[in-house]
Amino acid sequence: MSILIKGGRVVTATDDYVADVYVTDEQIDQVGRSLEVDADRVIDAAGKYVLPGCIDPHTHLDMPFGGTVTIDDFESGHASAAFGGTTCHVDFCIQGKGQTFGEALDTWHAKANGKALIDYGFHIAVTDLLAGGTLEELASLPEQGITSYKLFMAYKNVLQVDDLTLFQAMQVAAGSGALVMVHAENGDAIDVLVREALGRGETAPIHHALTRPPELEGEATNRAIQLARIAGSPLYVVHVTCKEAVEPIRRARELGWDVWGETCTQYFFRSIDDLARPGFDGAKYVYSPPARDASNHAVLWDAVRTDALSAISTDHCAFLWDGQKTLGKDDFTKIPNGAPGLEDRLVMIHHFGVNEGRIGLNRMVDLLATQPAKLFGLYPRKGTIAPGADGDIVIFDPAKEHTLGAASHHSKADYNLYEGMTVTGAPELTMVRGNVIVEGGQLVAEPGVGQFVKRARFGEALSS
Ligand SMILES: [Zn+2]
Numbered sequence: 355m356s357i358l359i360k361g362g363r364v365v366t367a368t369d370d371y372v373a374d375v376y377v378t379d380e381q382i383d384q385v386g387r388s389l390e391v392d393a394d395r396v397i398d399a400a401g402k403y404v405l406p407g408c409i410d411p412h413t414h415l416d417m418p419f420g421g422t423v424t425i426d427d428f429e430s431g432h433a434s435a436a437f438g439g440t441t442c443h444v445d446f447c448i449q450g451k452g453q454t455f456g457e458a459l460d461t462w463h464a465k466a467n468g469k470a471l472i473d474y475g476f477h478i479a480v481t482d483l484l485a486g487g488t489l490e491e492l493a494s495l496p497e498q499g500i501t502s503y504k505l506f507m508a509y510k511n512v513l514q515v516d517d518l519t520l521f522q523a524m525q526v527a528a529g530s531g532a533l534v535m536v537h538a539e540n541g542d543a544i545d546v547l548v549r550e551a552l553g554r555g556e557t558a559p560i561h562h563a564l565t566r567p568p569e570l571e572g573e574a575t576n577r578a579i580q581l582a583r584i585a586g587s588p589l590y591v592v593h594v595t596c597k598e599a600v601e602p603i604r605r606a607r608e609l610g611w612d613v614w615g616e617t618c619t620q621y622f623f624r625s626i627d628d629l630a631r632p633g634f635d636g637a638k639y640v641y642s643p644p645a646r647d648a649s650n651h652a653v654l655w656d657a658v659r660t661d662a663l664s665a666i667s668t669d670h671c672a673f674l675w676d677g678q679k680t681l682g683k684d685d686f687t688k689i690p691n692g693a694p695g696l697e698d699r700l701v702m703i704h705h706f707g708v709n710e711g712r713i714g715l716n717r718m719v720d721l722l723a724t725q726p727a728k729l730f731g732l733y734p735r736k737g738t739i740a741p742g743a744d745g746d747i748v749i750f751d752p753a754k755e756h757t758l759g760a761a762s763h764h765s766k767a768d769y770n771l772y773e774g775m776t777v778t779g780a781p782e783l784t785m786v787r788g789n790v791i792v793e794g795g796q797l798v799a800e801p802g803v804g805q806f807v808k809r810a811r812f813g814e815a816l817s818s
Contacts, residue, residue, distance in 0.1 A: 355394050357788060362399025362749060366406060366738050367720035375404055377745035380787035381818060384741060399749050402782065405719060406739050407441025407472075407746030408700050409726040412592055412616065412667030415445055416465045419671070420690030421681060425766045426672045429801050431696060432471035434670075434764040436791040436799075438697035439781035440472065441746040442736055442807065444726075446504055447476040448513070455480075455487040455495060463806065470804025471797075472786050473746070475730070477502040477535060483519050492523065493530045499808025501731045502533045502590070507574045508541035508566075508642065517581065524585035531811030533729065534582060535590045538574035538599065539566060539643055548687055559636030560629045562686045563644035571643050572598025579606045579613055588612035588812055590729060593669050595621045595643045597653045604662035614729060616665040617654050619699045620645065620771050622706065637679040638769050640689045641671065655712045658721055665725045666703060670696035672767040694767035700748070701756055705777035731809030735816040742818050745788035748781050756780035764797075 356378035364373045364385065374389040375382060384391065415431040417424045426434065435443060447462035449455055455478055462476055478500050483489065492503065505520050506513040515523075520536070527534045547565040556564075575591055579602055582589035594600060594615045606613040620641070625648040628639040639645055657663040671692025673679055682689030700722060707713040713721070727737020735744050756779070758772040784792040791799040810816040 355788060357785070358389065358391060358393035358396045359399050359404055359747065359749065360396060362402050362404035364404045364739055365715050365719055367716055367724035370716060375739060375747065377747070377785070377788040380745055382739060382741055382743045382745055385739060397749065397783070403750040403752060404739065405439070405748045405750050406723045406737055407748055407784065407786065408439050408722040409732060409737060410435065410440050410443040410668055410670070410696060410699065411665060411726040411730050412618065412669045413443045413445050413696060414671040414692065417446070417448060417671070419692070421688070422673065422678050422690055424671055424692065425674050425678065426670070426694070428466040428469040429471065430764065430766045431670065432469070432804055433797050434697040435472050436784045436797070437764045437781070439700040439748040439750065439784055440696060441748070441784060441786045442473040442732065444475040444477055444502070444730055446479045448479040449481045449486055451482050452485045453482070453487070455491050459498070459500065466806065469801045471791055471799055471801055472804045473807050474804060475732070475807045475809045476500055477504045479504040479506070479513070480519065480523050481506070481513050481515060483522060489522060489526050492526045496530050496532055496811050501531065501809045501811050502535055503527055504535040504537070506537045507578065508537055508539035508544060510541040510545040514541040520578070521581050521585060524582050524587040527588070528586035531814070533590050533812040534587045535592050536574070536578040537593070538571055538578050538591050540570040540574045543570050552685070552687065557685050559634070559640050559686050559689060562640045562689065563626045563629050566642060566644050568596040568598040568646055571596055572602065575599040576602040579603070579611070582613070583611060589614070591615040592667070593618050593621070593643060594663055596646045596650045600653055600657045600662055604657070607662060614665070615663045616667050617658065617663050618667050618669045619695050619702050620693060622651050622654055623702065624771060634680065634683055637682060637689045638675050638693065639771070640679070640686070640691055641669065641693045642691045659713050659717065664721070665729065666699065666721045667726070668695040668699050670694055672765050674767065675769045693771055694763070694765040695771060697763050697765060698758055698770070698772055701758070701777045701780050702772060704779045709778060731811060731814065732807065732816050735818045744818065745785060747785050749783040750779065751782045752779045754778070754780040754782065
């Protein structure tokens with residue numbers, strides 16, 4: 355199947371021009387003016403943007419957590435992603451206590467097998483280096499295309515690792531060519547604050563945010579940066595939410611250290627006030643780190659504009675409000691942490707970032723596609739539009755009106771963080787390696803078309 359996309363405005367992280375794009379054998383073969391090629395299908399993209407498929411480096415599909423399992427599996431999660439213009443994601447494979455990394459990866463590969471609609475990779479979440487995986491096994495994972503190690507500095511007694519494990523994993527990464535990712539919050543201090551709050555009878559959703567103050571994110575971020583500096587590993591701080599965490603990342607980057615940070619869509623739009631909504635509605639906004647004081651919205655826009663933060667992910671970790679979030683009706687610590695968002699990133703960042711003049715169109719592509727590809731060993735096969743890259747393309751109509759909400763989204767979640775908000779600009783067609791996945795508001799591909807991607811080591815190119 356070959357496709358010629360005619361006359362669209364090709365926008366990459368660096369360029370913006372009108373051209374034709376010819377995709378054949380799953381790859382972009384030619385980009386140029388008035389291409390003379392025979393294609394099985396010709397798509398008129400006049401007046402539309404032709405964007406590289408977005409890459410989401412932070413998702414949790416089919417993940418056991420908080421006494422339940424995230425509601426989107428690889429099929430519904432991937433459908434949701436494709437409708438939102440995301441063509442590849444890197445999900446977290448979580449090592450269970452006592453499990454080897456190989457056992458955990460077998461479990462995650464099985465979850466995706468036969469269900470995938472977009473391409474995917476896995477980060478390994480290291481939770482146990484004593485009874486489970488060994489340092490040697492961790493060092494060998496890049497050979498299987500698992501080139502990023504995630505460590506949780508929070509979620510005490512569940513996912514949290516101590517500094518010994520964190521530092522050892524960093525030392526392994528320095529030698530194996532992996533990128534270290536951290537969830538940076540001080541889990542020990544949070545644990546104390548949570549027990550004190552419960553002791554005072556404070557059980558409502560708002561106390562989730564009040565027991566995880568921004569200083570504890572700032573402290574853990576700085577600790578991880580300094581440890582990575584000593585270990586010699588590159589570091590990527592996930593879901594940065596506040597000034598306290600942006601500042602140490604910005605400083606490290608100004609010093610030329612190998613430190614990067616991401617934020618997520620929701621941190622630009624939601625605030626601590628959402629957790630105080632009446633009834634039990636606040637539980638919809640319970641995720642970690644929590645939504646912050648709204649003064650941080652401008653801090654984050656400034657950070658992504660100036661490259662203090664280099665990527666925007668979703669941390670899609672969807673639970674039903676009715677039946678899953680309600681597990682914590684009488685105790686905020688039992689509310690499963692996480693929210694949906696895989697589908698909403700591109701339209702929200704385009705509208706509130708680009709349309710409202712906070713970032714440019716090239717920077718949007720950089721944050722949503724090119725930087726995630728470069729940092730996670732997918733570039734230049736993914737993350738740009740160029741001959742030889744995968745035919746992962748989004749045709750985006752900048753004039754299309756789109757209203758977000760649970761009734762129209764494709765996640766199984768029964769609520770949307772941006773319910774009722776209307777944006778201008780939305781994807782019209784999404785293709786993965788030249789296979790059209792979504793078109794005209796319909797899913798037109800069968801599960802199984804998505805493939806596992808063996809990612810390159812940190813800093814290395816992924817060839818096609
Ligand atoms: Zn996450």
